[in-house]
Amino acid sequence: MTLKAAPDLLFLLGPSGEWIASNPMTRTHVAASASVLEGIRRTADGHGPDFVEALKGFDEVWVEDRTFFGCRDCTVADATGLELSPRPEARVTGAEAVATALQERFILIDDEAAYRKRFALKTRLLDPEHLGNFHQQMGFELLMRQHKDPEQWWVAQKFEEGLKTVRDNAYRKVQEEFLKRDVPKWALAGKKVLDVGCGAGYYSHLFASFGAEVLGLDQNPEHVSTARNAFRAEGLRFEVFDLSDLESLKRLGGGPFDLIYLSDVLLFYFIPYQPPSTLKGGSHTGRPPVSAASFLGTLKTLLAKGGRVRVLEPHGSFSLCLRYGDPSRPLAVLNEYRRKWFGITPNLQTAAQAFREAGFAVVDIREPVYEGPVRDREDAFLAEYPIWWLFELVPMA
Amino acid sequence: MTPPDVRPWLVAWFERKGQVAGSTLEEKIQTDYFAAGLIDSLGVVSLIADVEGAFSIRFSDRHYQERRFSTIGGLAEIVSELVAVKPA
Ligand SMILES: C[S@@+](CC[C@H](N)C(=O)[O-])C[C@H]1O[C@@H](n2cnc3c(N)ncnc32)[C@H](O)[C@@H]1O
Numbered sequence: 001m002t003l004k005a006a007p008d009l010l011f012l013l014g015p016s017g018e019w020i021a022s023n024p025m026t027r028t029h030v031a032a033s034a035s036v037l038e039g040i041r042r043t044a045d046g047h048g049p050d051f052v053e054a055l056k057g058f059d060e061v062w063v064e065d066r067t068f069f070g071c072r073d074c075t076v077a078d079a080t081g082l083e084l085s086p087r088p089e090a091r092v093t094g095a096e097a098v099a100t101a102l103q104e105r106f107i108l109i110d111d112e113a114a115y116r117k118r119f120a121l122k123t124r125l126l127d128p129e130h131l132g133n134f135h136q137q138m139g140f141e142l143l144m145r146q147h148k149d150p151e152q153w154w155v156a157q158k159f160e161e162g163l164k165t166v167r168d169n170a171y172r173k174v175q176e177e178f179l180k181r182d183v184p185k186w187a188l189a190g191k192k193v194l195d196v197g198c199g200a201g202y203y204s205h206l207f208a209s210f211g212a213e214v215l216g217l218d219q220n221p222e223h224v225s226t227a228r229n230a231f232r233a234e235g236l237r238f239e240v241f242d243l244s245d246l247e248s249l250k251r252l253g254g255g256p257f258d259l260i261y262l263s264d265v266l267l268f269y270f271i272p273y274q275p276p277s278t279l280k281g282g283s284h285t286g287r288p289p290v291s292a293a294s295f296l297g298t299l300k301t302l303l304a305k306g307g308r309v310r311v312l313e314p315h316g317s318f319s320l321c322l323r324y325g326d327p328s329r330p331l332a333v334l335n336e337y338r339r340k341w342f343g344i345t346p347n348l349q350t351a352a353q354a355f356r357e358a359g360f361a362v363v364d365i366r367e368p369v370y371e372g373p374v375r376d377r378e379d380a381f382l383a384e385y386p387i388w389w390l391f392e393l394v395p396m397a
Numbered sequence: 398m399t400p401p402d403v404r405p406w407l408v409a410w411f412e413r414k415g416q417v418a419g420s421t422l423e424e425k426i427q428t429d430y431f432a433a434g435l436i437d438s439l440g441v442v443s444l445i446a447d448v449e450g451a452f453s454i455r456f457s458d459r460h461y462q463e464r465r466f467s468t469i470g471g472l473a474e475i476v477s478e479l480v481a482v483k484p485a
Contacts, residue, residue: 124431125438126431126441126461128462128463128464140461143442144441144445147445147446149439
């Protein structure tokens with residue numbers, strides 16, 4: 001079996017002056033001795049010497065795994081999973097062990113066609129052949145490594161205990177801060193708002209605090225009871241509701257609504273259907289989702305005259321994109337756009353097509369960024385690149 | 398202490414979840430428990446916790462990458478290997 005360099009490698013200089021070989025497709029990274037880089041170069045085309053052979057004569061041969069699941073603490077963290085600090089405990093030495101470690105991290109591969117086939121959805125939770133999309137990798141991280149229930153974890157990674165505030169991560173720095181700046185301009189007093197896929201109800205409550213009458217819907221009974229316990233306000237209600245049941249949605253009472261709001265929900269209508277057994281977390285009713293266009297088209301029938309829809313979704317380019325470069329001026333690196341297998345968001349054209357098919361015109365697009373003081377690498381990234389975008393839609397005449 | 402024999406322990410665990418096809422132990426351990434719908438993804442979490450507890454072992458990412466992990470027999474092999482290398 002001849003090992004050769006994976007075709008997608010990037011080589012970076014780490015902060016301690018160490019080399020890092022990074023595979024942006026698999027999001028796997030290793031720090032390596034210069035000899036290992038030379039070995040990779042000599043075996044680059046698969047026709048040179050065997051990798052272990054190529055390392056003969058070098059004294060210092062080591063690699064240090066620098067890979068982790070980037071979103072282990074929060075879904076909107078840096079998904080690159082590149083550990084920049086040294087990890088001496090992960091160091092492996094000697095040509096044979098190094099070759100194995102490099103193969104496990106897809107820096108060296110033995111079969112390019114098989115390697116390419118890995119970039120696909122998992123067919124079940126434990127599917128070693130396919131790397132799976134973000135939700136599947138997230139599910140794997142939570143279930144297999146952290147032994148946590150993804151639904152409960154989801155609330156805990158976004159909100160502080162008791163849902164008093166949003167945790168101090170990108171959810172607060174970008175999403176909540178943007179809404180706090182913008183919602184006062186939405187003139188919600190006395191208006192009827194439908195918060196679709198409201199989760200734990202935090203933003204439903206925000207809308208109610210501006211004087212709106214708000215109905216929050218979510219399929220997950222746990223989220224709905226969390227919301228009911230945490231938020232009590234005049235005109236604020238929460239109901240368990242499966243939104244992909246369009247027939248029932250059409251008959252929803254309480255409307256018509258002046259604002260229909262969706263945040264981090266519409267994406268689930270673009271993702272290829274995955275049977276619930278392949279993961280648990282967020283989006284599963286067990287029913288194949290309906291198309292985004294027919295879902296939005298049904299919501300349109302619930303709008304009051306002059307009403308509008310606001311959709312705040314993970315950004316089609318920058319959510320989950322890789323982050324490299326200087327901490328004060330990070331690079332956003334795209335490794336997919338049109339045919340996503342890891343990413344979970346529609347690109348601009350796909351989103352626009354769904355809006356049009358549903359009979360909506362886009363009257364505004366916003367790309368919120370972090371506007372506070374830049375203290376670290378994440379702040380710098382969020383200040384430059386929007387990881388959400390917001391579409392404001394009105395029914396076409 | 399000798400650990401309980403892994404295969405019957407696992408078969409009994411899965412039989413508490415549902416019907417495991419086959420009449421003999423040999424047949425039963427061929428079962429792919431995901432494909433057979435014996436457990437869902439949250440079920441895997443309790444499977445791992447129960448197995449790790451009963452045999453005082455720890456699975457790693459490397460084990461989850463193994464094809465063997467999905468069948469009762471394959472899982473039994475992995476568990477037995479881990480039990481064998483465990484320091485006394
Ligand atoms: C990522 S969370 C966002 C929650 C909330 N909008 C927020 O921004 O905090 C997605 C929510 O959509 C809900 N959801 C997804 N598909 C749904 C469906 N078909 N019917 C009802 N709720 C659904 C999930 O239960 C989950 O609470």
